[in-house]
Every structure is written in C-alpha cells, then in structure tokens.
Amino acid sequence: MFEEEIKNKLELDRRIQEELGLVEYLTDDEMTNLGVEKLRQILNTVKQISEDVARKKLLETDRYRLVSRLKRLEKRLMRAINLYEQIHVDVIVKVDKESMKANMPVKINLILKNHNPFEVQVKLQEMKLKGVSLITMSHPTTLSLRPRSIERVTLLFKKLENELIIGPFRILCRGQNIERKIFVDPVIMKTEVPKPILRVVKDVDKTKVKEGEELEVKLIIKNEGDGIAKGVYLKDNTNGLKVRGITEWTGDLAPGASKSISYRVVADKDLKLLKPAIVTFKDESGKQIKVQSNSVNVEVIPIEHVKTETEEEQVKPLKHENVQKISIDEIIDEIGKLGLLTLTGYSLASLIPKKRKIPKKVIIEKDIHWTTWKQDNEEIIIILEHPVAIVKEEYQDFIRFRKATPVEIFHSVDRTTARRLQETFIYIMKGILTRWRPNEADGVKIEELYEDQSYKKICKELKKRKLNNVPRNPMLICTYYRKKSLFRKETVMKVYVKTCANIRQLYFNEVDHVPMSFSSSEISDLVKEISQAPCPIIVFLGSPTGWDENTKKFAKETYNPMTHLVFVDLKTFERYFNEKDDLLMDLCSFLPQIAPEEVSAEEVDERLEKLDSLLLDGTLTLEEYARRVKKLKSEKILRNIRE
Incomplete structure (x- = not known):
C-alpha cells in the first residue's frame, strides 16, 4: 500500500539532490555570484522537476512539501536573475536633527544602496531648491557604486527663509547597458524661529556698608536664546539714590553675547533695597518684550555704630588730591640729571609722551611702597613696586592703586612679552596652516595683516607712525581652495588666526592683568563679521593674558558646523574648544604641547596649599579649582601623595 507513492517521493528527492545540489542553501549574495547563465540553467531544471512533481503519483502531503520547496527556490532564482536584468538602487533621504534649529545650516544625507552584482554609475540630474542655497557637497554629482555597496x-x-523645500531629486542610474531614472520626494521643512532670551542679574560688591560709604552696583545682561535681541534698552531704577556712573545702556545683543555696566551708590541710612532694573527689547519679528532683574537687599550701618577713629586710621587708605601725572620718561630724565636714577623704583604714572593733568583723588592702598617727586612745582607719584604686583583702577572721580591678586599676577603680561608671544604664535600657526589641508583642498593662499584697527587708532591719537615694543594684534587669513578649471578656483574653507591684547592698557600702563573675554565687542563683532562667509571657517583667537572663565566655558560647550572657535592662552598654549568637534581635534593636534615640569613632592604640597588658599579666599571658583587639581593629577605629579 502506497509503495508507488513512496518510491516516486524518494526518486524526486534524489533528483533534486543530484541536479540542484546545495543551491537552495546558498545565501542571496552567494546565489547571485553564480552568474546569470548558470542561474537560468538552474531555473529551467527547477521548472522541469516541478512538472514531474505535478504529474507523478504522490501522497498529497509529500506533493505539497515538494511544490513549496521548489517554489521558494524558483522565487529566489528569479530575484537573483532580475538583479542582472534591471538596476536596483535604493535612495534614502535623511535630515540631520540639528538642521531644525535656528541659525544652523541644513544637513541632508542621501544614502545610495546598490543591490546589483555589477557597478552602477549614479548621477544627480536635478535637485530643486526653495528657501535654501547649496553650500557644499561631499561627492561630485556623478559617482560610481560598487557591486552591493552603500x-x-x-x-x-x-537657510534663506524659515520655510524651505529641498527636492524633488531626479537621479539617473546606468550599468551593464541598463538605465533607470529614480525620483525622490522633496524634503519640506519649517525651521524654528530664533528667539532671544535675556537674563538680567544685579549684583553689588558688598551687602553690608557704613553710612556714607559707596558700594558698586553691577548689571549683567546676557542673551541666552538663539535669536538677536534688537533695540535692547537697559535702565536701572535709581530714584532717590545718590548715583555716580552710567545706569543705562542701549544696543543689540547677539545670541550668547553679554553686556555689563557698573556704577556707584552712596549708602544712605534709609537705603535697604536696590530695586530691579528694567530691560525692554524686540525679537526678530518686531515683538516688544520686557524683563527685569533681581532686587538686592543692603544693610547700612548708621554712623554712630562706625568704628572708632583709631580703628579707622589703621585701615584708612592714603589719599592725595589733585595729583598731576607726567611721563615716566620725563621723570627718569630729570632724576638722571641729578644722578639719582637708582632711587626711582617704578612709576605707575600714565606713560604718555606729554604731561597730562588729571584733577582726581589718588588712593593708594596699605602695604604699597611709594613716594612723591616734585618737578616744576608739580607733584608726581612714584610707586616703588614691580609693575606686575600693582593694579591701577581708574574711576570717574578717583584713581586707585592696589596689590594684584594671585590670579591677576598669573594672567599679567608686560607689553614687550605680549608682542613677542603674538609674533611667535603667528609664526607657528603660519607653518602649521601651510602644511595642513582640509578635505578636497588643493592649495592655500595666506594673507598676513601686521596690525589691527585698535593699534592704528592709538597711533593716530598720539600722532605717531608706530609704537615701539607694543603688541600690534596681527592676524593671518588662510584661504583653502580647490581647482575647478585652469583659471577658476573654489574656496573650500577659511582659517583665521587673530591675536588679541588690550593695546591701550599695555601702552599707557606697561602691564595688563585682565584676561580677555569673548563678550568684548571688538572680538565678538570680528567673529560675527567673518562668520558671514559662505564657506566653513575656523577662528583661532590667541591672548597673552589668557581667557576668562565664561569664555572657556563658552568654547567647550559651543558647536557650529560652519564656525569653529578655538581660544588659545599664548603663555601656556592651552587651548579651549569643543572636543566633540572632529575638525578642531584634528587641527589642534598639530599645535605644540608644553611638557609638564618635573617637581618634587614638597613642591606639589605647596601647590595644593596655594590652590586651597585661593579657593577659600574666593579668588578661585570651585570649577577652576577642580580643573587645576585635575591637571596636577593628569601629569602624575600626585603619585604617592594624598588623593
């Protein structure tokens, strides 16, 4: 019973094994590699065996299994043959999420997948654009896709508008004398409208003062949004207060930019609260917005509770009214005639070539060595201290000399050193940028600007052609290009190297103690101007006095694929930038590294104690303290010492 059916089943199994072999166990790619002729022969064999299965006497369950097995194999063979007869290229469009943000370029990836076993030439024939313009493309419009590649x-x-359309795309594919046109639907986007967000902070230098004393009020306004705040008007509420200084400001604030103003208030016995400051501005759509700062509580000690006269005299600063200041060169000339040059010490009088009278009070803090000198019945103040150790602060009604803090001494630089550091940095970067190339760049054009507008402005004020031993804030402009034809070049990228120093401070006072800040209008306006370039740019900003903490934080957190920022401390060659930026990581690897000095365990303890002291007295922030301790550990200076 069923002997014939079983015999036929076994015969068909044997035939499939002999004529088809292991074809049905091959992967799709392995089957395709057999070639179109071989695949057609196998397909004919499968069809013949399928006819025998339908004709011969079999059990229905066996017939069903054999038919299903052969149909699956036939379907796979047809699909593999079809890859030789038609072009199979998939096109997927992906939009980068960052593209939705305001002020960010649109980044689109076209993913091309070739399923064919032969090479396919792909050409982007047409791409319609609305509201955008093409900046760059990672590949030429025609490229080759290898067999089964992506x-x-x-x-x-x-972006030119808030609403934009990219596409549709028309792509032509050719290979093995076969041609196919692919149409891809357009990408329709509506970008977020940039919105300015202003935060205003009011702060004072002390919240507890004696009646009649002055306290300094500082207002800081920052744009924490991604849009430009236009027509910003900052006005503090000073009704009923005795104020000295500027209490209002008007201007525009770009995203991330900040502005600060400060003034002084005389503490009255009725003063208890400094009311909030008011800020009004318009966003990019013209909508009027109003915000206000915090208020500050102040405690005023009545005059009857002030310290006794003896106690007051111990901390009272020395004052000299109506002091006249003249050039240090003229002082040295006069004293040199008397043969007393070695007795002069160092003068912090204004280093102006001509005499200049300033009718202001002069306050010299305790523990500063000083004396006076008379010339033509005019009194000159001579400070007998090293210039790095003294800071001169000029206010509206008085000038104050005080001891520099450890942080100010760390940042300080004299004008000769500042110029040397700037020239060295420009020389190093010129060598690096001559050798370095971005992708697709064939050559580079380097332009060097030896002095900036602030240097020229001071020269014009003093009616001099040049100033000796004063930094000039030189700049490099490196334009990388690729050749499109014999006479045509296309800009791929620009790299700007700008050195920054307070030339006025260094010329008149010899020494600058203040680190540079990106929030200064001179630097931020320069970056804003060069960011208008249609190609990606890299900006290196080098300062002899280093950079403040806000700038360092801004550098590490900011990323813009079109504008890459690097801030460099020219004394230590420390650089501050977003380490997630692959382009900057590559370029900054060429910059020289300053090897850590070898120090003893005793010196390490001294450094830690100094850092602890600076943290406790408020000179260092907790973030800066942690950074410096981490740096000591990274240099393995703390091995075998306390963690």
Missing part, C-alpha cells in the same frame, strides 16, 4: 552623500545648505 554610499552616503552629504549636502550642506544655507
């Missing part, structure tokens, strides 16, 4: 084409666009 290629990613990145396109970068500049």
Whole structure:
C-alpha cells in the first residue's frame, strides 16, 4: 500500500539532490555570484522537476512539501536573475536633527544602496531648491557604486527663509547597458524661529556698608536664546539714590553675547533695597518684550555704630588730591640729571609722551611702597613696586592703586612679552596652516595683516607712525581652495588666526592683568563679521593674558558646523574648544604641547596649599579649582601623595 507513492517521493528527492545540489542553501549574495547563465540553467531544471512533481503519483502531503520547496527556490532564482536584468538602487533621504534649529545650516544625507552584482554609475540630474542655497557637497554629482555597496552623500545648505523645500531629486542610474531614472520626494521643512532670551542679574560688591560709604552696583545682561535681541534698552531704577556712573545702556545683543555696566551708590541710612532694573527689547519679528532683574537687599550701618577713629586710621587708605601725572620718561630724565636714577623704583604714572593733568583723588592702598617727586612745582607719584604686583583702577572721580591678586599676577603680561608671544604664535600657526589641508583642498593662499584697527587708532591719537615694543594684534587669513578649471578656483574653507591684547592698557600702563573675554565687542563683532562667509571657517583667537572663565566655558560647550572657535592662552598654549568637534581635534593636534615640569613632592604640597588658599579666599571658583587639581593629577605629579 502506497509503495508507488513512496518510491516516486524518494526518486524526486534524489533528483533534486543530484541536479540542484546545495543551491537552495546558498545565501542571496552567494546565489547571485553564480552568474546569470548558470542561474537560468538552474531555473529551467527547477521548472522541469516541478512538472514531474505535478504529474507523478504522490501522497498529497509529500506533493505539497515538494511544490513549496521548489517554489521558494524558483522565487529566489528569479530575484537573483532580475538583479542582472534591471538596476536596483535604493535612495534614502535623511535630515540631520540639528538642521531644525535656528541659525544652523541644513544637513541632508542621501544614502545610495546598490543591490546589483555589477557597478552602477549614479548621477544627480536635478535637485530643486526653495528657501535654501547649496553650500557644499561631499561627492561630485556623478559617482560610481560598487557591486552591493552603500554610499552616503552629504549636502550642506544655507537657510534663506524659515520655510524651505529641498527636492524633488531626479537621479539617473546606468550599468551593464541598463538605465533607470529614480525620483525622490522633496524634503519640506519649517525651521524654528530664533528667539532671544535675556537674563538680567544685579549684583553689588558688598551687602553690608557704613553710612556714607559707596558700594558698586553691577548689571549683567546676557542673551541666552538663539535669536538677536534688537533695540535692547537697559535702565536701572535709581530714584532717590545718590548715583555716580552710567545706569543705562542701549544696543543689540547677539545670541550668547553679554553686556555689563557698573556704577556707584552712596549708602544712605534709609537705603535697604536696590530695586530691579528694567530691560525692554524686540525679537526678530518686531515683538516688544520686557524683563527685569533681581532686587538686592543692603544693610547700612548708621554712623554712630562706625568704628572708632583709631580703628579707622589703621585701615584708612592714603589719599592725595589733585595729583598731576607726567611721563615716566620725563621723570627718569630729570632724576638722571641729578644722578639719582637708582632711587626711582617704578612709576605707575600714565606713560604718555606729554604731561597730562588729571584733577582726581589718588588712593593708594596699605602695604604699597611709594613716594612723591616734585618737578616744576608739580607733584608726581612714584610707586616703588614691580609693575606686575600693582593694579591701577581708574574711576570717574578717583584713581586707585592696589596689590594684584594671585590670579591677576598669573594672567599679567608686560607689553614687550605680549608682542613677542603674538609674533611667535603667528609664526607657528603660519607653518602649521601651510602644511595642513582640509578635505578636497588643493592649495592655500595666506594673507598676513601686521596690525589691527585698535593699534592704528592709538597711533593716530598720539600722532605717531608706530609704537615701539607694543603688541600690534596681527592676524593671518588662510584661504583653502580647490581647482575647478585652469583659471577658476573654489574656496573650500577659511582659517583665521587673530591675536588679541588690550593695546591701550599695555601702552599707557606697561602691564595688563585682565584676561580677555569673548563678550568684548571688538572680538565678538570680528567673529560675527567673518562668520558671514559662505564657506566653513575656523577662528583661532590667541591672548597673552589668557581667557576668562565664561569664555572657556563658552568654547567647550559651543558647536557650529560652519564656525569653529578655538581660544588659545599664548603663555601656556592651552587651548579651549569643543572636543566633540572632529575638525578642531584634528587641527589642534598639530599645535605644540608644553611638557609638564618635573617637581618634587614638597613642591606639589605647596601647590595644593596655594590652590586651597585661593579657593577659600574666593579668588578661585570651585570649577577652576577642580580643573587645576585635575591637571596636577593628569601629569602624575600626585603619585604617592594624598588623593
């Protein structure tokens, strides 16, 4: 019973094994590699065996299994043959999420996948654009796709409107004398409208004062949004207060920019609260917005509770009214005639070539060595201290000399050193940028500007052609290009190297103690101006006095694929930038590294004690303290010492 059916089943199994072999166990790629002729022969064999299965006497369950097995194999063979007869290229469009943000370029990836076993030439024939313009494309419009490969084409666009359309795309594929046109739907986007967000902070230098004393009020306004705040008007509420200084400001604030003003208030016995300051501005759509700062509580000690006269005299600063200041060169000339040059010490009088009278009070803090000198019945103050150790602060009604803090001494630089550091940095960067190349760049053009507008402005004020031993804030402009034809070049990228120093401070006072800040209008306006370039840019900003903490934090957290910022401390060659930026990581690897000095265990303890002291007295922030301790550990200076 069923002997014939079983015999036929076994015969068909044997035939499939002999004529088809292990074809049905091959992967799709392995089957495709057999070649189109071989695949057609196997397909004919499968069809013949399928006819025998239908004709011969079999059990229905066996017939069903054999038919299903052969149909599956036939379907796979047809699919593999079809890859030789038609072009199978998939096109997927992906939009980068960052593209939705305001002021960010649109980044689109075209993912091309070739399923064919032969090479396919792909050409982007047409791409319609609305509200954007193409900045760059990672590949040429025509490229070759290897058999069974994937290629990613990145396109970068500049936004011209808030609503934009990219596409549709028309792509032509050719290979093995076969041609196919692919149409891809357009990308329709609506970008976020940039919104300015202003935060205003009011702070005072002390909240507890004696009646009649002055306290300094500082207002800081910062744009924490991504849009420009236009027509910003900052006005503090000073009704009923005795005020000295500026209490209002008007201007525009770009995203991330900040502005600060300060003034002084005489403490009256009725003063208890400094009311909030008011800020009004308009966003980019013209909408009027109003915000206010915090208020500050102040405690005023009545005059009857002030310290006794003896106690007051112990801390009272020395004062000299109506002091006249003249050039240090003239002092040295006069004293040199008397043969007393060695007795002069160092003068912090204004280093102006001509005499200049300033009718202001002069306050010299305790523990500063000083004397006076008379010339033509005019009194000159001579400070007998090293210039790095003294800070001169000029206010509206008085000038104050005080001891520099450890942080100010760390940042300080004299004008000769500042110029040397700037020239060395420009020389090093010129060598690096001559050798370095971004992708697709064939050559570089380097332009060097030896002095900036602030240097020229001071020269014009003093009616001099040049100033000796004063930094000039030189700049390098490196333009990387690729050749499109014999006479045509296309800019791929620009790199700016700008040195920054307070030339006025260094010329008149010899020494600058203040680190530079990106929030200063001169630097931020320069970056804003060069950021208008249609190509990606890299900006190196080098300062002899280093950079403040806000700038360091801004550098580490900010990322813009079109504008890459690096801040460099020219004394230590420390650089501050976003380490997630691969382009900057590559370029900064060429900059020289300053090896850590070898120190003893005793010196390490001294350094730690100094850091502890600076943290406790408020000179260092907790973030800066942690950074410096971490640096000591990273240099393995703390091995075998307390963690």
